[in-house]
Amino acid sequence: MPRVSNPPMSVAKSTLHRIDSDPASSAETLAQRAHRELRAALMRGDFLPGTALTLRGLAERLGTSIMPVREAVSRLAAEQALELQPNRAIVVPELSRREIGELWRIRCLIESDAAALAAEVATSDEVDRMAEITAGMWQALRRRDVHTFVEGTGLWAMQLAKASHSEPYIGYISNLRLRCAPHIAAAFGGDIVPEDPFFWFSLPLQEQIAEAIRDHDPARARDVRAADIRTFHTYVYKRLGWT
Numbered sequence: 001m002p003r004v005s006n007p008p009m010s011v012a013k014s015t016l017h018r019i020d021s022d023p024a025s026s027a028e029t030l031a032q033r034a035h036r037e038l039r040a041a042l043m044r045g046d047f048l049p050g051t052a053l054t055l056r057g058l059a060e061r062l063g064t065s066i067m068p069v070r071e072a073v074s075r076l077a078a079e080q081a082l083e084l085q086p087n088r089a090i091v092v093p094e095l096s097r098r099e100i101g102e103l104w105r106i107r108c109l110i111e112s113d114a115a116a117l118a119a120e121v122a123t124s125d126e127v128d129r130m131a132e133i134t135a136g137m138w139q140a141l142r143r144r145d146v147h148t149f150v151e152g153t154g155l156w157a158m159q160l161a162k163a164s165h166s167e168p169y170i171g172y173i174s175n176l177r178l179r180c181a182p183h184i185a186a187a188f189g190g191d192i193v194p195e196d197p198f199f200w201f202s203l204p205l206q207e208q209i210a211e212a213i214r215d216h217d218p219a220r221a222r223d224v225r226a227a228d229i230r231t232f233h234t235y236v237y238k239r240l241g242w243t
Contacts, residue, residue, distance in 0.1 A: 016041055018063035030064050034072035037062060042081050042092070043178055045150040045185025049094040053082075058090075081178045092182050097242045100183060104233045107176050108226055111157065114164040114173060115209055115225035116218035122163035130159050130210045134203060141199055146188045153232075154181060156206060160225070163213065187239035198235045202228065 019033040028036070038058070041047060059069045073090055076082040083091045095103075118126075133156045140148035154177055161173040205228040212221035237243055 016046075016058070016061045018061075020063035030068035031071035034058075034062055034064060034068045035075050038069075038072055038076060039079075039081070039178065042076070043154050043174075043181050045147065045154075045181050045188075047092045047182055048186050048189075049092055049182045051092040051182075053090040053092070055090070079175060079178060093179075095179070095183060097237070097240075100180070100236070101233075103176055103180055104229065107173075107180070108229045108233075110169060110172050110176070111160070111229060112222045112226040114161055114166065114169040115213065116222035117166060117169070118160060118163035119213045119216055119218040119221040121165045122213050124214070126159065126163040127210050127214045130156060130163070130213070131207070133159060134206045134210070137203060137206075141194050141203075144194055147185075150181075150185050150188050153184065160209070183240065184236060187236040198231070202231055202235075205231065 017037055019030065019037055047053070053073075055066045055069050055073065058073070059066045062069060073082055073084070077084045080093065083093050085091060133152055137149055137152035137156070140146075140152060157173060157177055158170075161170045164170070205224055208224045209221055209228065212218075212224060
């Protein structure tokens with residue numbers, strides 16, 4: 001890939017999608033639609049740690065009433081993705097260095113094992129989709145689009161989970177990503193430039209993992225995914241000032 005130059009990468013702002021006119025989800029209740037959309041926004045990194053939200057504000061943005069939003073927020077609080085404070089405030093949790101470290105250690109164990117399992121059972125189409133997401137992240141890097149890059153990290157991780165064909169792994173990885181995503185988004189804010197060596201090391205690792213899965217090499221897939229997660233962990237700590 002040719003290197004790109006100098007201006008800092010910019011964070012693209014994202015908005016919640018209205019759920020009152022979503023024909024694709026007609027079988028869902030409004031509360032289920034609200035939960036799905038809010039969860040997806042958290043996974044995309046749309047809300048940073050410490051962000052304060054209100055039921056009324058979320059309801060207006062989602063195009064619905066407060067009741068289904070209250071149910072959705074309660075579910076997300078049970079998933080530890082949001083905090084309900086005594087004054088009824090809704091806040092995106094600010095995790096400590098220790099808490100993030102614990103989540104990342106669990107991620108390393110589970111996601112590296114999921115990569116090994118994917119090397120045994122993944123289809124060619126599933127591996128192709130992983131490659132497509134990585135290609136999109138390279139494009140976002142060239143455009144200096146942090147938001148799309150961060151979203152791509154989540155999409156790629158979940159595609160790898162799906163390629164394992166293991167419902168428990170998919171659930172565990174999704175829940176871990178949900179809790180980590182706001183801090184990942186925070187780490188990618190500010191004065192990041194696309195020349196940062198992290199990008200030129202991390203994305204080739206994704207490509208190597210996809211290759212290992214395509215070659216049905218569980219040991220290599222596990223080892224490279226573990227190295228990928230550890231590299232990402234180190235970078236997030238550095239960006240959050242935790243080194």
